[in-house]
Amino acid sequence: MTNEELKYSITELLPVATYDESGEFLNIIIPSDELIPLMKELRSKKEFDFDYLFCLTCIDWKDHLMMVYHLLSKVHKHCIVVKAKITDIQNPKIESVNCIWKTAELNEDEVYDLFGIRFLNHPNLRRLFLEEDWKGFPLRKNYVDENMIKL
Amino acid sequence: MFLKEYFGTIFNSVKSLLTGMKLTGYYFTHLKEIVTEEYPDNRATLKMAERFRGEVTMPHNENNEHRCTGCQSCELACPNGSIKIITKQEIQADGKKKKRIDTWVYHLDMCTLCNLCVIACPSEAIVMGQNFEHSVYDKKQLKKILNKTGSKLMEGVEE
Amino acid sequence: MLLGQDHITEEGEFVINMGPQHPATHGVLHLKIGLDGETIKKIEPHLGYIHRSIEKMCEQLSYRQFIFTTSRMDYLSAHINNQACVLAVEKALQVEATPRAKAIRVLMAELTRLASHQLWWACMGLDLGAVTPFFYAFREREAINTIIEETCGTRLTQNYMVPGGVMMDIHPNFQKRVKEVLKQIKEKAHEYDELLTGNVIFQQRLKGVGYLSKEDAVSYGCSGPTARASGVSCDVRKLFPYDGYEQLKFDEILNTEGDSWARYLVRLGEMKQSISIIEQLIDNIPEGDFQAKTKNVIKLPKGDFYQRVETARGELGVYIVSDGGATPYRCKFRSPNFSNLSAIPKMAEGAKIGDLVAIMATVDLVIPDIDR
């Protein structure tokens, strides 16, 4: 499907979604609580069939956190980027997509470790890289490391 | 039928194992195929590639002159902060004050030899040296000052 | 007492830790394994022993500087990692590298892939207990590394790519030396077959071990030879060509078996394809500049840019979020090994400890790439 068709179909599914087409892919920006229903549709509907989650990450925009999911369909060869906006930066949480794409398990562990987003219904949420008792989340913009040496 | 398969397996396995042994046996008897370089012994004949990046050096000519104008492009280009240039004001023969380098500090322990400083340098004052034997007992010895004492800027590099 | 209750989980599994210091993990990978006898029930990876926070570091570095850090991720395909960064920056700037630079990049990338697969083959034998193949493969790998050293100045972490092209022109001897090495590799190819590929013990160790189905390979986000051995077509060079791969003739090696033996064969096939790519290009490097003009201080326009390349282990994605400044606002590396690692517990289910070593060897993990 082309970006226009994707945009049209997704608008039917989720009218609140906004779009950003400035980049290479079609970006869909949705509120965080709409994530799982949309993702399930994107995975299971035959005309979408996004079976390959190739990049899962998060961006800290200071006033909100943005989860970014890069999706590819191996069948239809189309790409899409789903961005879920999390406004609660003090206690951010979002549904896990591990039930849809298994690769999400370790990737979400990583995001939890470095950004502090809690994933609901995640089978084994743990700090993947850092120690269990590490304070703070290093990839957040407001993270300060007291031990850092200024060059 | 079963027996044929059974002995066929044995035959093929033994054959494949013997092929492997033939190869290792070949190298065991052909000692001139040995590729080892005996490193500390071959220092005299060891030739590094001409672009080899061993360390950052600052060539001086026979009059103890270098080409560094102290523009600090390299310091800005360095991703690790391993270069620190301390400048001073020097009074020229015509009485004008000009910026010249005082010390060109190079932290080899922080350097990743990425070549970005050499590319950034507008006056080709620094080049990559070929020496790669950097091991020392004290980390402080890896902090180097590249401009020699009493060295001057080469004529005509500025402008 | 020797084995107290703390060694055995509630499900009756005998827990052993493979790594972080273990001869077969090729680095500081830590796998917590639940065993029943010698049969693996469960694997839980624990990471971070070599985490250098490259993504955070990149937020402080300019677009010229951040490239060199990626050499330290997958150090065996350092060139290809650099290429990914450079291409991402070029895509954002809408600059195109000169034809000569493109050809040199592809040549270097394929040489790196060849060298990387050679190291994989060496370690493959080593992991299964045969030490000798290690040295035979390293002989050829050293020859390739010497060529790379001659042109780039370093052997492993080259940092040869710059936005717009390559840092230096190729060495005058480059073409001659590459042809010599290719001849040498072809002459010695039969040794690889005699020593490992044809060996009955080796085949028995790999066949039917570590099965990964096509659906699982896609779901776990596997890429590279690991996924292609399960029949997933995922060669970025074919699907999303970059740097002139679309003009080259090569095959995507696919295998549908999905076991360790299939992964082994796919990698061997890829070595042949790399040789063929190098042969097509080596006499046809276009004349001209090796670097396109770019500004001294690179500033990317606002927006996100994603660039993927095919490293020796799979799809590497560089995701740059720019706020218009001279440094990336957020830089994410989608590393192939991280996804491939997540499929290992699935592959190793019900296998023996010896099989796990074989599986890890065929998946060819590079730990710094997982930890970044």
Next chain:
Amino acid sequence: MVITGVCLLAFLVVLCFFLGYMERKVAAFMEIRLGPNRVGPKGSMQIVADTVKLLFKEGLTPDGADKFLFNLAPFIVVITSMLVVAPIAYARDFQLWDINIGVLYVSSISSMAVIGILMAGWSSSNKYSLIGAMRSGAQIVSYELSIGLSLISIVILSGSLQLSEIIESQANGWWIFKGHIPVIISFVIFIIASTAEINRAPFDLTEAEQELTGGFHTEYAGMKFAMFLLSEYINLFVVSAIAATIFLGGWMPFHIGGLDAFNHIMDYIPSSIWFFGKTFLIIFIIMWFRWTFPRLRIDQLLNLEWKYLLPISMVNILLVTAMAIMGWHF
């Protein structure tokens, strides 16, 4: 007798040094390397340097280990392997202890090594060691069968369990030539099974460096570790010596019936050279295996024994017995 025995043990240690050097050089040449070449002429003193280093290294005992068994295990391993050395004939009229059940003695004592290994693996309180020890139990018990059966085939042919008589029976030709194909099969099975019995690659599953990080001797260091190495090389020497004695005629020179002049020349070569020549040939073959093949998996190891080696050696025994009864051998 006692003095000869002590001299022999000292000689064994020196021999093990040589075997260690030989293994490194064989490995190096097969791997297109130079091998040790720094200590002494051509690196020949390297193994001495290593021993000195191991002597001065601290012998660690893990906290959770069973201290007594942990310290006892290396001695048991070395003692069992040294015990097997006793009945071997090194040269004409030089045999320390010509026991009349020599073959039985050798095969029963050599399988005792598993006790030491199990002890080492269990008492280390290390999970890798434990797995290694358990593997070794399964491995040695299975391969003992094939070793026994292939030795019995020669006992049937020569009609004696005494090593000196077995050597005498080969005065007119070694068994490997006299006994046609069945004895060659026994010989091959003996070499394979004894490689497994002494835990050498490709059957080194008890150590399996890439899987178990060293297996049963993971926790050993210093002199105790050196004793495991020592026992490995003594074992290597012993199985090769036994194979040379039983199948290749021990110290018997190579004779061809009818060629008297040739036989005389062969007789001039000292008998000890014949013995050590044959032994080192077999040692070299076993080393050659190690530096060529990948390691087997534990279930494949047992498959090889129970599906291939054991049935074949049983049929082989049948053939050998028929051969002995009908007098088909030379």
